[in-house]
Amino acid sequence: MKKTSRPEIPRKAIYRLSIYLRCLQRLKANGIRTVASEALAAAAGVKSTQLRKDLTYFGQFGTRGLGYDVEQLGALISDVLGTTRLQPVILVGVGNLGSALLSYRGFQQEGFEIIAAFDQFPEKKRSRKFATPMLGMDKVEEFVRKHAVKMAVLTVPPEAAQEVVNTLIEIGITGILNFSTITLQVPEDVMVNNVNLAIELENLSYFVQQ
């Protein structure tokens, strides 16, 4: 299913592209039209050799002595990341964290729209505070296929996570933002990014004791 037209970019480089994009957006907002690779690298917290290497994955864009065109490079990165249009995302599991994320308005600003939330007991979770439609898990297959959704935010309890993920993969989800505290088993063509707030805090907790 891989398109051969797109170069294979390492996963860590994709993260850095997102950071470069943020830096470019700030530069643009400040009216800056060109940026030297050293300055962009410093803003992103990477070495300029790293930046130049990352940008060679999709061709050279700096003009020697002039640097990068802020708007052009931003548009290019956005295109590579697939965020030029609003991307549909579903959220599965409307517990404490799921509810918090549904009330967070920041995803849309960044190009992602949670177009529906799914829960085992949707009738209990519906509330006037959520604009997002809330549906039962029995509706997820029809919904995902109809709206060609590829990405899901997973906020179910750990004991349910693997089973829910198996279902999501079966119906065509290939990108999962996993907030549950278990390590998910997925096939190679499915990408899972883990966000575990408790683990990040525990990690800090260890270091602040030092």
Add this chain to the structure above:
Amino acid sequence: MKKTSRPEIPRKAIYRLSIYLRCLQRLKANGIRTVASEALAAAAGVKSTQLRKDLTYFGQFGTRGLGYDVEQLGALISDVLGTTRLQPVILVGVGNLGSALLSYRGFQQEGFEIIAAFDQFPEKKRSRKFATPMLGMDKVEEFVRKHAVKMAVLTVPPEAAQEVVNTLIEIGITGILNFSTITLQVPEDVMVNNVNLAIELENLSYFVQQ
């Protein structure tokens, strides 16, 4: 300021300790009292050689042929991570994401309590839906020193983030969970863990296009 009594454990190993702890908690909840290193490693998604190596940082705990004592190993890891007692945390920046995190009740279950939230305009952000005290940034120094807070959750806009961090470090914060989208400059003895939900989604977005 480093204690010499505690071995230096690599940062990635600390993350894995958190994952082992979650696995041990689930085993304990299921009434399982001992676990072989292979089984614990499989549950955590690591190789058993990795698990055994990580556990040697604080001594050997497996009994050959019997495996690890689930409760004892859990207690030990929890002690190393500093999560045996509820840890005080402050949250700085009560925007969309800050509000969402304040309404998330999950931190406390994991051993962290957000004991106060700070904002530039606290009077505008106070609401009956938050039980957490909401204070102005002019109160942060007194509060942090009085309650010996070491950890902060940072949810301020990117343009304010570095300045706020400089203040937090000055008053004794040494662990920062950074949700803002900029790369923070901090001294070596301060630990920053970055959580960027938009960047995680963008990263998935790239892969689901493949």
